Amino acid sequence: MTAILNIIAPVFALILVGYGVARTPKWNPEATRYFNNFVFYVALPTLLFGKLATGQAFDGVEPLIAAGYFGGSLISMALIIGFSRAAFRLPGDELALLGMGAGFSNTVLLGLPLIVLTFGDNAVGPITTLIAFNTLLLLPITILLIEVSHGRSSQRTLIKIAIAPISALIRNPILIAIVSGALWSFTGWGLAVPVDRFIGLMSGAAGPCALFVLGASLAEYKLAGRPGETATLVGFKLLIHPLIVWLLCAQVFALDAWTTGIATMMAAIPVGATVFTVAQQYRTFVGPVTSSILISTGISAATLAAVIGFLT
Numbered sequence: 369m370t371a372i373l374n375i376i377a378p379v380f381a382l383i384l385v386g387y388g389v390a391r392t393p394k395w396n397p398e399a400t401r402y403f404n405n406f407v408f409y410v411a412l413p414t415l416l417f418g419k420l421a422t423g424q425a426f427d428g429v430e431p432l433i434a435a436g437y438f439g440g441s442l443i444s445m446a447l448i449i450g451f452s453r454a455a456f457r458l459p460g461d462e463l464a465l466l467g468m469g470a471g472f473s474n475t476v477l478l479g480l481p482l483i484v485l486t487f488g489d490n491a492v493g494p495i496t497t498l499i500a501f502n503t504l505l506l507l508p509i510t511i512l513l514i515e516v517s518h519g520r521s522s523q524r525t526l527i528k529i530a531i532a533p534i535s536a537l538i539r540n541p542i543l544i545a546i547v548s549g550a551l552w553s554f555t556g557w558g559l560a561v562p563v564d565r566f567i568g569l570m571s572g573a574a575g576p577c578a579l580f581v582l583g584a585s586l587a588e589y590k591l592a593g594r595p596g597e598t599a600t601l602v603g604f605k606l607l608i609h610p611l612i613v614w615l616l617c618a619q620v621f622a623l624d625a626w627t628t629g630i631a632t633m634m635a636a637i638p639v640g641a642t643v644f645t646v647a648q649q650y651r652t653f654v655g656p657v658t659s660s661i662l663i664s665t666g667i668s669a670a671t672l673a674a675v676i677g678f679l680t
Contacts, residue, residue, distance in 0.1 A: 372673050372676050372680075376672060376673045379478075379482050382576055383579050383580075383582055383665070386584040386586075387587050388583075390584035390586075403577070403580070408476075408542070411570055411571075412476060413542060414545070415571035417552070417567070418549070418571055419489065419492040419571075420552070420553055421549045423553035434498070434501055435616070436620070437613055440631075441471030441506060443612050447604070448601070449464075449467045455596075456600075460513065461653070462597075464517065465646065466597065466653070468506060469639045470605055470608070471506055471605075473605075474638055474639065478638065479498075479499075479633075480575075483634060494630045499543075504543075586661070589659075590658060597653075598663065601639065601664075602660050602667070606638065606664055610632050610635040617632065632679060636668070636675040638661065638664035640661075644657050
C-alpha cells in the first residue's frame with residue numbers, strides 16, 4: 369500500500385494543486401491555455417523526441433500490445449454503444465461519443481507521466497505506440513459513426529474521414545515528436561551533449577507541468593445533467609475498458625506481465641479531453657462528456673490505485 373501511495377499521491381497532488389490554483393482570482397482560463405500550449409507544443413514533444421532519438425525506447429516492445437489495447441478499446445466501444453442503445457435509446461451521434469469516451473484515455477497529460485513513474489523510463493516505447501494509434505485509430509472511427517448517423521456518407525465525407533489521421537499527424541506536435549524521434553534514431557547519430565542536456569532539462573518539466581495543467585483544465589469543466597449516461601461512461605472507462613484489455617493481453621495474447629501492466633494501466637486512465645473536442649465540434653452530448661471527464665479523473669485516484677495494486 370505504501371508503494372502505491374508513493375506513486376498515486378504525488379501525481380494527484382499535482383493535479384489538485386493545478387485545480388486549486390485555477391480556481392483562484394490569480395488565475396484565468398487564458399493562463400491555462402498558455403500553460404497547456406507550453407506542455408503540448410514544447411515540453412512533452414521534447415521529452416518524447418529525446419527518449420526515442422537514442423534508438424533504445426522501442427527495444428523489447430511487444431508489437432501485440434497494440435492489438436491487446438486497441439482490441440479492448442474497440443470492444444468497449446461496441447459494448448457501451450449496444451448497452452446505451454437499449455438502456456437510453458440515444459441517437460447515433462451520442463452513441464458514437466459514448467463509444468469514443470469508453471475507449472479513449474487521457475494518454476498524454478496523465479497516462480504518460482503516471483505510467484513512466486510506475487514502470488520506469490523503459491515504458492516510453494510502449495506508451496508512444498499507444499499514444500500514436502490512439503488518435504490515428506479511434507478518432508476516425510468516431511467521426512465515421514457520427515457522420516453516418518447524420519446521414520452524411522457521401523464520397524466527400526468518406527475522404528474527409530480517411531484523411532483525418534494524416535491531418536492529426538501533421539498538426540499534432542506529440543505525434544510529430546514520436547515520428548521524428550523514431551526517424552532520428554534510425555540515423556544512429558545520437559544526440560550532441562548540449563542538445564541532450566537541454567532535452568534533459570526540458571523533460572524534467574514535462575511531467576509535473578502536464579499534471580498541473582490537467583488540474584487547471586479540469587477547473588473549466590462543469591457537471592451537467594444526464595447522470596445515467598455519465599455514470600455509464602465513467603464505469604465503462606475506468607472498469608470495463610481495463611478489464612477487457614487485461615484479458616486480451618494476459619489471457620488471449622499471453623503477453624509478459626510488464627507489457628500487460630502498461631496496456632492495462634493506460635486503459636484505466638480516465639476519459640481523454642479529445643472526446644470533449646469532438647463533442648464540441650459536432651455540438652452534441654457536450655454536457656455528459658464534460659461531466660464524465662471531470663468525474664472519471666476525480667475518482668481515478670482510487671481506481672488507479674486498485675489497478676496498480678492488482679498489477680504489482
